Amino acid sequence: MSETAVEISMFDRIGGEVAVDRLVEAFYDNMDSLPEARTIRAMHGPDLTEIRKVFKRYLTEWTGGPKLYSPEKGHPRLRQRHMPFPIDNAARDAWMACMTKALDETLGDTGERRELEFNIKKLADWMRNTA
Template identity: 45%
Template sequence: MSAEESGSQAATPFERLGGEQKVRALVDHFYDLMDLEPAYAKLRALHPAELHGSRDKLFWFLCGWLGGPSHYVDRFGHPMLRARHLPFSIGIAERDQWMACMKQAMHELRIDESLAERLAAAFFNTADWMRNRGG
């Protein structure tokens, strides 16, 4: 019986996704694609040569953002995403590459389509908020 059928609170996106193991797989696949696919070159250029720290920070952040453990907040406090991204030149192209890379990662990991659509909409709002220039 699902949580909804039993009358208890609905599963969080974190739970629906499959918990920490699946969030880690999504983050790792996202960064693997970003590192390998020429279509994501502008996005890749914003990151350090070694991606281990970036992978961990996105994993920690997404766990909490999706309704799971607050790993990021426990380590660093409030995410302050926009402030933390201000040093990087992020425009529409970078936003769109981030979104395309994440959508590709979700698709290739066979994330449930309805969940992937909901996540993509939420990711877009956040990615668009990170923009600090027009182009």
């Protein structure tokens, strides 16, 4: 008899669509309210409605959920898509401050939260394009 391990996606482990929606909403609410996020907030338009939807689709797919982003937008090419915006250490740190607070607010102190934050930090580091 063969034993087969079933890999449960991060998407499912954190609570699926409801959790991703709450995380993204908290993230952009933090971007609107945290003083240290002023510079990255200024990189976005006044209305965050559409970017919230796009980020939810991206984060759903990135965490192993349904493919909602790539059928519409193609390969994420995140670094290329963000090249028009100067992303230095300060911008990365401001973005991570919004995300860390959102993770704290929505996922609490869990192993999944720590794993997700670790992977998001790697992604945020990779997005830097300015010294």
